Amino acid sequence: MQSLLTFTSTSTIPPGHTHTMAGTASPPSYTTDTEQSARNQTRAIDVEKGTVAEEHLRNTTVQSISWRNVTVTVKDRETKLPKAIVDNVEGIVEAGEICALMGPSGCGKTTLLNVLASRPTGAAKVDATVLVNGAKPSKAAFRSMSCFVEQEDALIGALTVRETLTFASRLASTSRLPKRERAARIDALLDAFGLGEQADTIVGTPLRKGISGGQKRRVGVASQLITSPRIIFLDEPTSGLDSAASFEVISYLRGVAKRNNLIVIASIHQPSTSTFNLFDKLLLLSSGKPHFFGPVSAVSPHYASLGREPPLHVNPAEFLLELVNVDFARGHRDSGARSRLDEMQRAWAASSRAKELSAAVVRVERLGGGAGGEVVVEAAEKRPSLPSLVLTLLHRSFIKSYRDVVVYGIRFAMYFGLAVMMGTVWLRLSTDQSSIIPLTNAIFYGSAFMSFMAVAYVPAFLEDRQQYVKEHHNGLYSATHLIISNFLIGVPPLFLISLLFSLLSYWLSNFRPTASAFFVWVLWLFLDLLAAESLVVLLTSLFPSFVISLALVAFANGLWMSVDGFMVPPGTLNVFYKYVFHYWDYQKYVFENMMINEFAYRTYECARGVVDGECFCMFPSALAGECRIAGQGVLDQYNYGPGHMGKDVGIMMGIIAGYRIAAWGVLMLRK
Ligand SMILES: Nc1ncnc2c1ncn2[C@@H]1O[C@H](COP(=O)(O)OP(=O)(O)OP(=O)(O)O)[C@@H](O)[C@H]1O
Ligand SMILES: [Mg+2]
Structure with missing residues (x-):
């Protein structure tokens, strides 16, 4: 129920409207009341239509994804000694939540996402326990319930937006899916990602201009969603976009996730305040080590308790990144930065929130059965021949x-x-x-x-x-x-x-x-x-x-x-x-x-x-x-x-x- 409520408020935010919000988004008052109510009415109808067409997206089986002891070791290029690029990270994201993975460049976001998504990392050694509903899913089951949207997502430039989604759908589900059902799903996703007007525009090739960068990202995400994943991993879905386009991408994604109870884990670099506030949870990394994991709203109190309260009018994401960026400090010849960083990391590890997190991860694992448990997967749609x-x-x-x-x-x-x-x-x-x-x-x-x-x-x-x-x-x-x-x-x-x-x-x-x-x-x-x-x-x-x-x-x-x-x-x-x-x-x-x-x-x-x-x-x-x-x-x-x-x-x-x-x-x- 909560997810539905959250959605209703999110869906009324016009993408691109980058006002500041706290916690869940609330509707802005930029139109007259009559205009607003008319708009809400048409939206309500659209939403109802969309809800039916979004049936295939609805998650009823995956309650959580949790991970602990995630450590990725590589051979250091200079010293040739083993070096952990992701170091003992844990976390849990529940159905309907969208989690941001943040940290300075090179801190291990992509590596961690790859491990969570059970994709190859190219590292020498990967230790990780990644569980769905507290149990270990088979590779095939995990693949069918998750998808990964890459940083530079490959799209075929010569196809139109609608064709991109149509082909993705035809590749994912049997040709016996009724034509009308397929078209309805595609229309619903086009609407959900604000792509209705661009449906028949080509994506764009080096010689023919197509849709904008932000729209491309939305097409990339939408075309993955047509395969009905329950867990969506995204690597920097907003890189290279300005703050308005970034906000659009995340807010559309949030809308779909909330409506359908999906799990979203996205790495993100320097989000604006409003984009940052669209996330429910935050995992903050620095040099592969966790610095914070928990609700976005709890991050300021945590740093305040360490005597580093974010200033009132500063973008919290920017503040956090600066705080945990050791390279930035090095540029300023600040030798104490490293030890201050270590101190903050230890403070996180010792915090009650970190302990609660560990306990929650263990609890879920105990309930789900861990490595011996079984993940119930819904009958996947029939695959094409x-x-x-x-x-x-x-x-x-x-x-x-x-x-x-x-x-x-x-x-x-x-x-x-x-x-x-x-x-x-x-x-x-x-x-x-x-x-x-x-x-x-x-x-x-x-x-x-x-x-x-x-x-x-x-x-x-x-x-x-x-x-x-x-x-x-x-x-x-x-x-x-x-x-x-x-x-x-x-x-x-x-x-x-x-x-x-x-x-x-x-x-x-x-x-x-x-x-x-x-x-x-x-x-x-x-x-x-x-x-x-x-x-x-x-x-x-x-x-x-x-x-x-x-x-x-x-x-x-x-x-x-x-x-x-x-x-x-x-x-x-x-x-x-x-x-x-x-x-x-x-x-x-x-x-x-x-x-x-x-x-x-x-x-x-x-x-x-x-x-x-x-x-x-x-x-x-x-x-x-x-x-x-x-x-x-x-x-x-x-x-x-x-x-x-x-x-x-x-x-x-x-x-x-x-x-x-x-x-x-x-x-x-x-x-
Ligand atoms: N296979 C590997 N062997 C050695 N070092 C690696 C390997 N893969 C990644 N690294 C190093 O590990 C660190 C983390 O890389 P990763 O790509 O996960 O960072 P990131 O947080 O995604 O960075 P960005 O924000 O720039 O995308 C980097 O310093 C990178 O150079
Ligand atoms: Mg990366």
Whole structure:
């Protein structure tokens, strides 16, 4: 009941209105009474509608999350000795409460949140007892009841706000959820986060402006809430926002949490007074150690009892941060700061409030059964099937690929330019022997450069990967779904690129002019691009950093070019490169088969001396007597011959599948 009351008052605060409040928010009087009552009436109706649509958000099972003995140890970068970055922290947050995690930069907020959310921290050693309802939940149960909103939450810029929520919902719950029910849930969340008016605006890409930073954060939170979590962890949901936008984010979040009895734990940096007062509880950390845990209203009395009463007109959050910030003190060459900090920490540990907290944590654990206890989880909504998840991901990638020019648009333009450039540089080559070297060069350059340009796919896949990591952590889908859908969505555009590129450059350059030769060429170019893109997927999965993956893709392409048989003919290539790299270099198969396609079935005229008409043939062949070169003579230089295209296509498919499976393995292992 209390939560409902609190909500009613919160919901009437216009976001952005940063007046100062104490404790729970109370309505401001900035409008006339009639205006206010009319507004309240429409809100009441909205709220009622929203309450039904918010049914799936309502928490009836999770009463509390508690933790004790949370200690995270790392190896100190300077001294190489173990160092606790989170040191013996405990706390308890109950249903319907929103708790702030505050402290100076580097004090361990993100680390603690990760431990509480049962996510990897990268630390050497993690000791922690984290309990739900006083019992230890299974990993799967915990994952289904919680979600984590990252500091820089990955959103897909090309989607609209509504689409973002729709896809999140489709990934989270079965396609058998009635359409109207899904739409109602989405509308309710859009309303709850004040996003109704932006519903059809895109989130925003580097080239197309979308919604504001604060709205983006709200979309990030709303899209996680559509998966019906009971416990929500947020890492600095307001970083980079001004105080009005920060207030909006937290107050909307508070509204939803209060209405639905959810648990919210959010780290926050320097909130304004009004934002600070939106929280129920505060956990104050400094250098990994707890300095205070309890109701926000109790923090001033606690520090007053230590003789450090917050001045009347000072933002309490700012005051606290300054008080516990040892770096700040160091900047002021204050050597006593450290010992004063330790003293305050000891005073907290010895305080009655700290003791009460320990007792409360123990009590909850005793009631819940601790490690031996069982957490009752409500029957989760039915999850979508594999085909349905893949279809949803395909649909989402499809929207992204036609709206976001970075995905394919730029590459289309680039390949078009390349086709025109190549077709006009290697323009209308004749069947004179002087064309043989240019033709060979064009085959090598075309296939190698096309493959090289797959680096342009790195940013797009990086975005998909980040999205995957986030959604995977929240239990939405696995690497299998990502790899399958990513492969399928790439096939049509890559085929189109191969076809368009060839339509221009193949005929402009005058490669062997038959329809079958043309389509064989298109096939090899297509396989080339598929393999190149699969390589990008593998390397970017391994090293999800723009610069590293760009450098590695470029390096790998350089290597494949060097050993594909053009630069050094296979017969001359040294054994190391031949046996270690040459045979699984996809560019070898592309180059070889394009060469066979051009030369195996064509003849070229040799040159004749001007004076005596003597015949000079660049390549020996069976037709030397007719002063012509059989194309096979060119292929003999490379030990190439026709008759194994089927096998080579099979090998190419194997290489492509190999890259994809390896990428899948990497993503699975990196969990
Ligand atoms: N795996 C690790 N190995 C070594 N040190 C680490 C590791 N992870 C974090 N740290 C250090 O631990 C401290 C706490 O990091 P954390 O990211 O939790 O701080 P934070 O409070 O979230 O900071 P911010 O407010 O800047 O986000 C930092 O000093 C950080 O450098
Ligand atoms: Mg952090």
